[in-house]
Amino acid sequence: xxxxxxxxxxxxxxxxxxxxxxxxxxxxxxxxxxxxxxxxxxxxxxxxxxxxxxxxxxxxxxxxxxxxxxxxxxxxxxxxxxxxxxxxxxxxxxxxxxxxxxxxxxxxxxxxxxxxxxxxxxxxxxxxxxxxxxxxxxxxxxxxxxxxxxxxxxxxxxxxxxxxxxxxxxxxxxxxxxxxxxxxxxxxxxxxxxxxxxxxxxxxxxxxxxxxxxxxxxxxxxxxxxxxxxxxxxxxxxxxxxxxxxxxxxxxxxxxxxxxxxxxxxxxxxxxxxxxxxxxxxxxxxxxxxxxxxxxxxxxxxxxxxxxxxxxxxxxxxxxxxxxxxxxxxxxxxxxxxxxxxxxxxxxxxxxxxxxxxxxxxx
Ligand SMILES: NC(=O)c1ccc[n+]([C@@H]2O[C@H](COP(=O)([O-])OP(=O)(O)OC[C@H]3O[C@@H](n4cnc5c(N)ncnc54)[C@H](O)[C@@H]3O)[C@@H](O)[C@H]2O)c1
Numbered sequence: 001x002x003x004x005x006x007x008x009x010x011x012x013x014x015x016x017x018x019x020x021x022x023x024x025x026x027x028x029x030x031x032x033x034x035x036x037x038x039x040x041x042x043x044x045x046x047x048x049x050x051x052x053x054x055x056x057x058x059x060x061x062x063x064x065x066x067x068x069x070x071x072x073x074x075x076x077x078x079x080x081x082x083x084x085x086x087x088x089x090x091x092x093x094x095x096x097x098x099x100x101x102x103x104x105x106x107x108x109x110x111x112x113x114x115x116x117x118x119x120x121x122x123x124x125x126x127x128x129x130x131x132x133x134x135x136x137x138x139x140x141x142x143x144x145x146x147x148x149x150x151x152x153x154x155x156x157x158x159x160x161x162x163x164x165x166x167x168x169x170x171x172x173x174x175x176x177x178x179x180x181x182x183x184x185x186x187x188x189x190x191x192x193x194x195x196x197x198x199x200x201x202x203x204x205x206x207x208x209x210x211x212x213x214x215x216x217x218x219x220x221x222x223x224x225x226x227x228x229x230x231x232x233x234x235x236x237x238x239x240x241x242x243x244x245x246x247x248x249x250x251x252x253x254x255x256x257x258x259x260x261x262x263x264x265x266x267x268x269x270x271x272x273x274x275x276x277x278x279x280x281x282x283x284x285x286x287x288x289x290x291x292x293x294x295x296x297x298x299x300x301x302x303x304x305x306x307x308x309x310x311x312x313x314x315x316x317x318x319x320x321x322x323x324x325x326x327x328x329x330x331x332x333x334x335x336x337x338x339x340x341x342x343x344x345x346x347x348x349x350x351x352x353x354x355x356x357x358x359x360x361x362x363x
Contacts, residue, residue: 162343193274
C-alpha cells in the first residue's frame with residue numbers, strides 16, 4: 001500500500017480531481033496501459049515525432065514509474081507490445097481484456113488509450129478498479145452525457161482522472177502563456193485546425209470519427225488554457241457541406257468581456273494537417289501551432305521615424321517541448337503531492353461542452 005501524505009498549501013487547478021492531490025505519495029508508481037495502439041504504443045516509434053510520443057514510451061522514460069501491465073483486445077497488438085517490452089528487458093503482464101487485467105493486477109496508474117467509442121466503458125472499469133489515478137485519452141467521451149457518467153464514477157470511487165490534452169504540458173505553449181501579459185490587451189484570437197477529416201455529420205457520432213470532436217477538443221482546450229476564457233453561445237458562420245451533406249468547414253465566433261473577438265475555425269477538406277493560434281494584442285502578437293512558435297513585441301520602428309513596429313521578441317523555447325513526458329511527470333507530481341493536475345477531467349468536460357454548442361448549430 002502507498003504511504004499517505006495529504007497535499008498541503010499547493011494551489012489546486014480548477015476541477016474536483018485536485019481534491020485528491022497527493023494522497024498516494026511514494027517513490028515508485030506502478031502503471032498499466034489499456035489500449036496498445038498508436039497513442040498507447042506505436043507512435044513511440046515514429047522517427048519524425050518528438051519522443052516520447054506514446055504512453056508506453058513516456059511511462060518507460062519516467063524513473064518514478066514501472067509499467068506492470070498492458071491490455072488490448074487485439075491479440076496481435078498486445079503480443080507486439082509484449083515482444084517490444086521484452087526487448088527492453090521489461091516483463092509486464094499482458095492481457096487481452098481489461099477484465100483479466102483488473103482481476104490480476106492493481107496498478108497505481110491506469111492509462112485508458114482506447115478508441116473513443118470505448119472511452120466510457122473502459123474508463124468506468126478503470127475507475128472501479130480504484131487506481132490512484134486514471135490518465136484518459138482525449139476526448140473525454142463521445143458526448144457530455146457520457147462524460148458526466150465518468151465524472152460521477154470518479155467522484156463515487158474517489159479516483160482522480162486527468163485527460164491527455166498534451167499542449168497544456170508543452171514548453172512552447174507554456175512559453176506563450178507566460179508571454180501573454182507582454183502583448184497588452186488582447187484584441188482578437190484566431191484558432192484554426194485544417195485537415196482532410198470530415199468536421200461533422202450525425203452518422204459519425206457513434207464512434208467520434210469526426211474532427212470537431214477528434215482534434216477539435218485539442219483546439220478548444222488550448223484556447224481555453226492559454227486565454228483563461230470560457231467560450232459559450234457561439235455565432236457559427238461559414239458552414240460548408242459537401243455533396244453528401246457532411247460539414248467540411250465552419251467558423252465559430254465568440255465575444256467575452258475581456259476579448260471581443262475569438263474565432264475557432266475548422267476545415268475538413270484540406271489536403272494537409274495544420275493546427276495553430278494567432279493572438280493579436282495591443283503591444284504584440286503570438287503565433288503558435290504545430291511546428292512553429294513566434295513571439296512579437298512592439299519596438300521603435302526601423303522603417304519609419306516616429307512609429308512602432310512588431311519585432312521578434314527574445315524568447316527561449318526549448319527545442320524539445322516535452323509535451324508527453326511533462327504530462328506523465330505531472331501525474332507523478334500529483335501523486336507525490338508536489339503539484340495539482342494541469343489537465344483535470346472537469347477542464348476536458350468544459351471543452352466537450354464548447355464543442356457540443358458548436359455541434360448543435362451544425363446539425
Ligand atoms: N493526445 C493525442 O494527441 C492523441 C493522439 C492520437 C490518438 N489519441 C486518442 O487516443 C485514443 C486511441 O487512439 P489511437 O489513435 O491510439 O487508436 P488505435 O486504434 O491506434 O488504438 C486503440 C487501441 O485500443 C484497443 N481497444 C479498443 N477498445 C478496447 C477495449 N475495450 N479493451 C482493450 N483494448 C481496446 C484497440 O484494439 C487498439 O489497439 C483515441 O481516443 C484518440 O482520440 C490522442
